Structure formats: C-alpha cells, structure tokens
Amino acid sequence: MRLILFGGPGVGKGTQAKILSEKLNIPHISTDDILRQAVKDKSEMGKKAGEIMNSGNLVPDDIMVCIIKERLSKPDSQNGFILDGFPRTEIQAVALDKLLEEMNINQFAVVNIYADDEELIKRLNCRRACKECGKIFSLEKIDGLDKCQNCGAENSFYLRDDDKEDVIRNRLKVFKSSTLPVLNYYQERGKVVSVNGIGNIEDVNNLILAEHRKLKKDHSFFLITALNACPSSSLMIRIFIFFTIA
Numbered sequence: 001m002r003l004i005l006f007g008g009p010g011v012g013k014g015t016q017a018k019i020l021s022e023k024l025n026i027p028h029i030s031t032d033d034i035l036r037q038a039v040k041d042k043s044e045m046g047k048k049a050g051e052i053m054n055s056g057n058l059v060p061d062d063i064m065v066c067i068i069k070e071r072l073s074k075p076d077s078q079n080g081f082i083l084d085g086f087p088r089t090e091i092q093a094v095a096l097d098k099l100l101e102e103m104n105i106n107q108f109a110v111v112n113i114y115a116d117d118e119e120l121i122k123r124l125n126c127r128r129a130c131k132e133c134g135k136i137f138s139l140e141k142i143d144g145l146d147k148c149q150n151c152g153a154e155n156s157f158y159l160r161d162d163d164k165e166d167v168i169r170n171r172l173k174v175f176k177s178s179t180l181p182v183l184n185y186y187q188e189r190g191k192v193v194s195v196n197g198i199g200n201i202e203d204v205n206n207l208i209l210a211e212h213r214k215l216k217k218d219h220s221f222f223l224i225t226a227l228n229a230c231p232s233s234s235l236m237i238r239i240f241i242f243f244t245i246a
Ligand code: AMP
Pocket: 009, 010, 031, 032, 035, 052, 053, 054, 056, 057, 058, 059, 060, 064, 084, 085, 086, 087, 088, 092, 162, 171
C-alpha cells in the first residue's frame, strides 16, 4: 500500500508518518527531511532550497519532482511507502501520477489530516528544533531540559525561521492557494480518506490505521472480483492480473 499524507503545516504529517512507517514496515519519505539534509550538506540544490524554505514558500516543482523521482527509484520504495510533504501543487500531483504509472502502481490513497488554522498556528509556534540532529519537539516536552533527547546535544533547541509567526501565516496562505487544489484533484479521482487531526498522537494514528485496514480490505475484494471475472484464464494470466492490479 502507498499512502500520501496530506494536510496543512503543523497538522502532524511527519509525526504520523514516522509511526506508520514503523508499524507498516514501509519507508517514510519526507520532502522536508530530504531538503533539510541538502541544506545541511550545502549542496547546490540545498543552497537554493534553504532560502525558500525559510520564507515559507514552495521550492520549485521541477526540483521537487526530480527529488521524488530519484527517491522512489530506490529499492526500499518498491513495496510501499508513505509520502509526507509531496505532492504540494497540482503540477507535482500530475507528475506523481505519471511516475506511479511508470512504476505500475495503482493502489494508493491520500490521507487528508485536517485541523483548523488556530490549532496549526498554536502547534507551530510551540515547536523547537535541535540544531544538531534537526528533530522537532513541542515546547512542553522539552520544558526544563537543556539536552536533546534524540542526539544528546546540549543547549541546541531553537525556533526555526519557518516556525516564526509571520512565516507560519505565509505557509498557511501558500497551503490554501497552492496545495489545497491537490486535495480536489485526488477527491475527483476517489483517492481521499479524511481523518480529524485534532486529538492525541495515538488516537489520530489509530484513525489512520483504521482507514488503512478498510482500504486494504476493499482492495482485496476488488482483486478477487477481478480474478473471478476471468475464471477460464490460465494460471499465468491470472498471476499477471494479480501483480498488475496489486
Ligand atoms: P514541511 O515541514 O513539510 O512543511 O516543509 C517545509 C518546507 O519545505 C516548505 O515550507 C517548503 O518550502 C519546502 N517543501 C517541502 N516539500 C515541498 C514540496 N513538495 N514542494 C515544494 N516545497 C516543499
């Protein structure tokens, strides 16, 4: 199964993707992580992306499509993945469709995690990152701590430029103008399931897993129906149909 996590900045896509990746044993592909690594490595692409990210705007589509194309071609992506942060424009969604078609993948779902703006602004404002390892913490989790629980770095917590209030507002504006149309794109194709992102992390995760189970069940039913529709076909043809649809 391939899942695309969709939602506004701060809704919890990254947090949920990490947990799902462990539970479902498929890779978590985060464009934010890939871009931040490029910024850290000071690669040409990282230099271009860093400034754009700090302003809350979107990195150009051609760069993002190249990144995803390269990442999805890696062997660990062949049996499933969770996309976090991509696609974020209609151009990216069309490019992803083409890529999935080339990979013979037609089973995927978009999980729309929703929450209102006030909740998103509150969450982003309360985020702190570790300068050393980049891990994000909520302020209440690190209250009174001066050591990162992930890498052990001392006095390394800071407010990222893109989590500052004016940039947060721009990220929300960009989300509504450029990224929300992606949801319509997938809704028109019957690919979207929605879950309420307000609640504790585990509850939201259970909602997503419940949707995932339903999707798997529907798909198995579809698969069996397709195979039964051609009872006279040879074993080889039935195996071919199975792998084409699965
Ligand atoms: P995120 O933490 O997922 O909100 O991503 C942080 C920033 O990375 C965004 O504000 C964008 O500048 C950039 N970014 C991540 N994914 C994409 C994408 N698919 N398209 C364009 N820019 C992206």
